[in-house]
Amino acid sequence: MALRNTRAVLLMAAMMALAGCDTIGTPFPSLSGPSSSTYAGSQPPRLGSTYFEPSGVSAGSPTGTYVGQKVVGYRTELTQLQTAIRDQNTQLQTVRNKTIQDSQAYHENVAGMNARLQVGTTPGNPILMNRWEQAQAQLNTINDDIILMNQLAAQISTNSAMANYLLDTVRASFSLSGAVDEDHRQLRVLEDETQQTVVLIERLLNELSQDVARQQQYVSNEKQNLNTLALAIKNGQLYGTSFANRPILGSPQMAAMGYGAGLGAGAATLSPGVGGGQPLVMIRFDRGSVDYETALHEAVNNALIRMPGAGFQVVAVGPAVNAVGQPSNNTAQARLYAERVVRSLQGMGVDPNRVSLAATTSPTVQYPEVHVFVR
Template sequence: MKYQIKRVMAVGAALMISACSFYEDSLWPSLTGDDPTGNENEQKEQAVSPSTETQKAQSPRNASAQPERSIIEVGQPALGTGNFVPTGVTPGQSTGTFVGAKVKELRSELQRLQGNISQQNGELQKLRSQLVSNSRRYHGTIAAVNARLQVGTTPGNPILIQQFKSAQTDLNRLAQDVATMNTLANAIGSSSTMSAFLSESAKSALTISGAVDEDHQQLAILEDEVNRTDVLIDRLSKEVAGDVRRQTNYVTTEQANLNLTSAGIKSGEIYGGSLLNVAMASASGGLQVSAGPPRTTKNRRPLVVIRFDRNDVKYQRVLYNAVSRVLEKRADAVFDLVAVAPDSGGKARVALNSNKARRQAEGVLRSLIEMGLPPARVAIAAKTSSGTRINEVHLYIR
């Protein structure tokens, strides 16, 4: 009798462990390339590790032990420091000749041009100051959000949502500043055109007959001042163009990171930098890659397997970690995302599970896009399998 009781207790304990293992094994990244089904020993080992890690991530008391995520914070690129002040125009005396009148006209045009340059330089200095101010405010807000996510918080924390909106406003101001600077660059281009016109006009005036020596002397001084102004405009144009290029890339990068911050606030966890930014940081060439049509998964090992054995499967963080590590090593990596449904239970059940698996795969794709992965890098497919009893989504790397 005692033997029977012990046997029943042992079987009951084994069933409880199996159920717990099955529950906690809802997600496991197969980074080693092992078969997600594996053998019995492998399944038991995989079930323990993610559950332990998940419990630590969700427990505030273990927040300090949580492994920190690397956050790609490029910071605002350095702005130019040039201050472009024209040297002025040398006054001249009227000689009463036609050439003298032409010199006076050109001198007036040069003064007007230098006035425009002074105005453009003042606008540039103001824009630089605004960019620095808005950038500091933006990064201060984002740092506060990331610090809170780093230690863990509730999904959709309203305080973080408010801070996120504030950061978004600051980033929009930065984008507007960059757009204004681009408009300024176009205005400087017009000044450059005017400078070239004045230079040619001064040279042409030297060939006009009826001039006195003083006319040519004033034309020589004027031509020299036009050339100096042209050099100043060229320096101004190059520095503004460099600022626009760097700040545009910076705002684009931060917009991608901000989208990922939004996903982190939704889940209450911190991820890191946008997946596209991770790939760009690791790339040495272009990143114009596309997954194209899906490929067969036969004899391929999945990078990540997500098992949907309950309604709310927390897969985002592990998914991000896995894809991020891949992109750090292979910046041009593309992926196959496959919805897998059980093929048992009759045609109606199979059809129902297949539709549900497709929706779950679409949800995983949306998560990847929110994390910054371009949708062109992911090919979606669906299949049924006799090797699974629940819906799964597999992510393969090519």
């Protein structure tokens, strides 16, 4: 089916086999237009909200014994440790608030660009390009927030080691000679309070580590989305989130669902081992500028909705004869076009490991073509 103004042909006959139907249909969702879910992007992950406040250290009266002197020293160390935890908790709340504000500013910017693309705009709109650069800077700021979180986590890890060492030391002091009953009573109180501090630090460290992990994944996803957004701005059309952020599922059933079946009418005959089955997209480069990326994105999007684990083979198809009707194996120009299509797929977020490139000739084509197959 020829797409208006693009000459990029979406061949849906192969989808008939995928859908397991005997009649021609449209197994994939409609291409009528993007829904809000296709361009909303990933939302910022929810950060932890716990406020970590140590319970304090109980006072104790000096006993005048050697063990009593040890208890005084332990109490001082625990007080210093809890003071450090309070300071680090304050830093954590500050960086959390900053991260939330930075994320909100980033998403407001991206949402504005997506809204403008949804209603339509000119290709390469300079206003959107400037806003895209701003979004990239905003995402870098969020990444800087993650660095602050990692630095804070390293400090808390040091305090965690100190707290566990102090707890072991307090417990070992019960076996020291020369103690009175009051020394052991104060040691028990100190042991409980040190244990509570250890637990508090572990909870603080665990929650912060989860925040860091979620933020890192979020920034990684948004980098992919920005790449796709740049492609959308270049063409002046909304594409949605990057394919790289889709879940990857295994699809051992692909062969059984029709891929690799016989060629449909009108499709170029390819060499053995190249392509096979009906192309998902066929792009004919019969003029200098062919706008194929919108059609390619929609076709790949629908393929991944149906089969999240799908890969793609991009095949350069050159004419089998030259302009004077003589045999020709020259596929260089078609391969250059195919490499351009591969770069487009990668810009949309398709994992490079899920894309392969091949080249062949066909007696049925007059101009260089690029066929994209699902595999």
